[in-house]
Amino acid sequence: MNAPTRNEALGAFLEQDYVAGFETRLETDTVPKGLSEDVIRTISARKGEPEWLLDWRLEAYRHWLTMTPPLWAAVQFPPVDFQDIVYYSAPKSKTDGPKSLDEVDPELLRTFEKLGVPLHERARLAGVAVDAVFDSVSVATTFKKELGEHGIVFCSFSEAVKEHPALVRQYLGTVVPPGDNFYAALNSAVFSDGSFVFIPKGVKCPMELSTYFRINARDTGQFERTLIIAEEGASVSYLEGCTAPMRDENQLHAAVVELIALDDAKIKYSTVQNWYPGDKDGKGGIYNFVTKRGDCRGARSHISWTQVETGSAITWKYPSVILRGDDSVGDFHSVALTNNLQQADTGTKMIHMGRNTRSTILSKGISAGRGSNTFRGLVRVTPKAEGARNYTQCDSLLIGDRCAAHTFPTIEVRHPTAHVEHEATTSRIGEDQLFYAMQRGISAEDAVSMIVNGFCREVFKELPMEFAVEAQKLLGVSLEGSVG
Amino acid sequence: MLKINNLHAAVDGKAILMGLNLEVGSGEVHAIMGPNGSGKSTLAQVLAGRDSFTVTDGSVDWDGTDLLALPAEERARAGLFLAFQYPVEIPGVSNAYFLKAAVNAVRRHRGLPEYDAMDFLARVKAEMKAVGMKEEFLYRSVNEGFSGGEKKRNEVLQMALLEPRLAVLDETDSGLDIDALKIVAEGVNRLRSPERSMIVITHYQRLLDYIVPDKVHVLSQGRIVRSGGRELALELEAHGYGWIDADGKAAAAASGARS
Numbered sequence: 121m122n123a124p125t126r127n128e129a130l131g132a133f134l135e136q137d138y139v140a141g142f143e144t145r146l147e148t149d150t151v152p153k154g155l156s157e158d159v160i161r162t163i164s165a166r167k168g169e170p171e172w173l174l175d176w177r178l179e180a181y182r183h184w185l186t187m188t189p190p191l192w193a194a195v196q197f198p199p200v201d202f203q204d205i206v207y208y209s210a211p212k213s214k215t216d217g218p219k220s221l222d223e224v225d226p227e228l229l230r231t232f233e234k235l236g237v238p239l240h241e242r243a244r245l246a247g248v249a250v251d252a253v254f255d256s257v258s259v260a261t262t263f264k265k266e267l268g269e270h271g272i273v274f275c276s277f278s279e280a281v282k283e284h285p286a287l288v289r290q291y292l293g294t295v296v297p298p299g300d301n302f303y304a305a306l307n308s309a310v311f312s313d314g315s316f317v318f319i320p321k322g323v324k325c326p327m328e329l330s331t332y333f334r335i336n337a338r339d340t341g342q343f344e345r346t347l348i349i350a351e352e353g354a355s356v357s358y359l360e361g362c363t364a365p366m367r368d369e370n371q372l373h374a375a376v377v378e379l380i381a382l383d384d385a386k387i388k389y390s391t392v393q394n395w396y397p398g399d400k401d402g403k404g405g406i407y408n409f410v411t412k413r414g415d416c417r418g419a420r421s422h423i424s425w426t427q428v429e430t431g432s433a434i435t436w437k438y439p440s441v442i443l444r445g446d447d448s449v450g451d452f453h454s455v456a457l458t459n460n461l462q463q464a465d466t467g468t469k470m471i472h473m474g475r476n477t478r479s480t481i482l483s484k485g486i487s488a489g490r491g492s493n494t495f496r497g498l499v500r501v502t503p504k505a506e507g508a509r510n511y512t513q514c515d516s517l518l519i520g521d522r523c524a525a526h527t528f529p530t531i532e533v534r535h536p537t538a539h540v541e542h543e544a545t546t547s548r549i550g551e552d553q554l555f556y557a558m559q560r561g562i563s564a565e566d567a568v569s570m571i572v573n574g575f576c577r578e579v580f581k582e583l584p585m586e587f588a589v590e591a592q593k594l595l596g597v598s599l600e601g602s603v604g
Numbered sequence: 605m606l607k608i609n610n611l612h613a614a615v616d617g618k619a620i621l622m623g624l625n626l627e628v629g630s631g632e633v634h635a636i637m638g639p640n641g642s643g644k645s646t647l648a649q650v651l652a653g654r655d656s657f658t659v660t661d662g663s664v665d666w667d668g669t670d671l672l673a674l675p676a677e678e679r680a681r682a683g684l685f686l687a688f689q690y691p692v693e694i695p696g697v698s699n700a701y702f703l704k705a706a707v708n709a710v711r712r713h714r715g716l717p718e719y720d721a722m723d724f725l726a727r728v729k730a731e732m733k734a735v736g737m738k739e740e741f742l743y744r745s746v747n748e749g750f751s752g753g754e755k756k757r758n759e760v761l762q763m764a765l766l767e768p769r770l771a772v773l774d775e776t777d778s779g780l781d782i783d784a785l786k787i788v789a790e791g792v793n794r795l796r797s798p799e800r801s802m803i804v805i806t807h808y809q810r811l812l813d814y815i816v817p818d819k820v821h822v823l824s825q826g827r828i829v830r831s832g833g834r835e836l837a838l839e840l841e842a843h844g845y846g847w848i849d850a851d852g853k854a855a856a857a858a859s860g861a862r863s
Contacts, residue, residue: 211797345729366668511697547695550692551656552692553692553694555652555654555676555692555695556688556691556692556694557694557706558653558675558677558680558703558710559652559653559676559677559679559680559685559686559688560680560702560705560706560710560762560766561677561680561681561706561709561710561713561766562677562702562705562709563677563709564708566705570694570697570701570702571694571696571697573696573697574694574695574696574697574698574701574745575695575696576696577696
């Protein structure tokens with residue numbers, strides 16, 4: 121018979137091209153490869169930083185020198201040569217930094233436009249303010265004036281250090297201390313830029329805030345730092361997107377994100393991570409070693425992480441919430457897809473410290489090709505966390521028969537009133553499901569999309585609209601979504 | 605008109621169909637009966653285009669089209685419907701979404717405008733009422749957690765929505781109690797029409813009390829060994845399949861196994 125086999129259809133679905141893989145040619149200001157105190161001093165000097173921040177970096181660096189890379193994750197890769205990485209690369213500009221979009225290199229604007237992130241006034245995304253980070257620096261932030269009218273600060277980290285040093289100094293490193301882990305320490309030493317958000321007391325941010333991260337330069341690591349503070353009663357929804365050119369070498373991305381929510385504040389943080397995953401033989405791709413943590417410092421505060429992880433050669437990432445305030449709430453919603461030789465070890469930590477704190481963990485892992493997907497979670501209920509509750513659901517979907525899925529949940533309960541639930545399932549897209557759909561006239565590609573999308577639906581609905589659409593596209597899904 | 609000529613098919617290298625001949629005219633309902641392992645379900649799967657079955661010889665002509673040359677989804681769009689013996693569960697995909705995707709894929713193929721959500725809902729709700737399905741089944745995942753009877757009703761619902769030219773019902777009666785069987789049979793009878801042929805595969809005669817066939821065929825060892833009218837099913841019921849197995853070869857040789 122001439123009918124295409126289900127495996128071919130699956131193959132076609134899994135072999136979609138990486139569309140963000142182009143490179144932008146620009147003159148750059150690049151610090152030579154390698155890491156030393158001098159390099160850190162150079163980065164700090166280029167950015168015109170105050171003394172205290174340089175000292176903070178150097179302290180982190182000295183601590184980092186005493187540390188070793190974590191090896192407990194279920195991922196395999198040759199040791200990273202930290203002297204073979206460029207720690208600072210910025211597009212060359214005539215002035216210190218562009219004061220307005222008119223001063224930004226048009227080539228850069230074109231790059232972001234090509235990625236679907238127009239920065240020009242006339243074309244910017246409606247209702248979404250964007251901070252665009254290119255290699256080591258932020259090139260533009262939109263809607264700053266409008267946000268300023270509400271007292272909201274949304275700018276690059278470098279700018280925040282200059283314009284709001286007291287806020288930065290008060291909160292930096294209070295959620296992820298410089299010595300927290302190997303990659304956080306490295307980031308603290310060499311971080312170059314990132315986004316800073318401050319929502320003052322009682323203000324509900326009127327639009328989505330978003331940062332688009334682009335790695336462009338060869339041999340360069342990206343070490344950005346994001347700090348979001350929501351004061352009492354404030355709320356904000358923040359999104360980040362990421363892409364990189366296709367290269368044969370692996371590139372390191374080691375970011376740190378810190379969220380702080382005071383009394384009754386709410387922070388919703390969404391990620392669509394589409395770093396270059398490497399080719400089908402596992403050559404190239406980004407090492408995505410990221411520390412993300414939120415601190416529900418105030419009573420009744422709420423921090424929610426939503427992530428769709430489709431890119432990167434290796435992902436090592438555990439967005440967590442410290443539930444310090446009484447009645448605070450933490451959520452983690454995740455879709456992680458690994459295809460070809462991608463490896464992901466991702467999950468979350470929910471640390472219950474306050475009374476009547478609640479957390480929800482919803483993890484959807486999809487493994488295809490020879491991909492390996494690991495969920496690693498920690499739910500800790502401390503002795504003072506009376507009435508803590510957690511619900512965890514971990515589902516794995518296997519596509520094909522050469523992939524792997526693992527689940528490592530850890531639960532530590534030190535209060536008798538705690539209520540902790542864990543559910544896990546593993547399923548496979550079966551030949552019988554595809555045949556059933558095809559017998560109803562639905563193509564195999566559409567059937568796979570439908571099943572994958574159905575599997576992820578609970579997480580996608582947590583994403584802001586624009587990102588939900590992008591996430592579905594990323595998974596090769598064209599959902600009409602009008603019924604059901 | 606469906607003409608199956610000398611069909612041979614194998615699965616995992618094992619020959620199952622061994623020279624099957626069958627003709628089904630427009631608007632006719634043919635029942636295929638036979639003991640377990642005789643090749644009934646294989647016939648259904650081969651007609652529907654499942655690629656785990658390999659056709660090793662023979663041909664299937666369907667109104668002038670070489671059926672075996674079409675991939676499974678194109679056969680479906682052209683109007684071939686298989687009611688599964690074991691309908692498949694698809695967790696996370698709502699029945700409504702699945703049905704709409706299927707109906708619109710078929711409508712596109714036939715040059716008809718696709719249904720929008722409103723039109724589709726109106727249509728599907730009317731059809732569900734006819735097969736006695738509650739609306740909540742629209743919003744549940746495809747077949748997930750459905751009882752045996754609910755799954756079979758869902759198959760009849762899909763058949764009604766997709767309006768096939770040729771429907772193959774693979775042991776639609778299996779696992780149904782008598783009430784469920786009646787409802788399913790009523791649903792099928794409602795869909796009988798001069799443009800629609802049906803092949804009803806069953807192990808038991810009792811389904812044919814409710815879906816009365818124009819012709820009955822007996823399948824044994826991958827070939828049709830006897831054909832006749834409604835009374836053949838009753839004869840089988842009275843004597844059992846042993847009766848066929850005993851003189852099957854003789855009958856096949858004598859009649860040439862042509863219907």
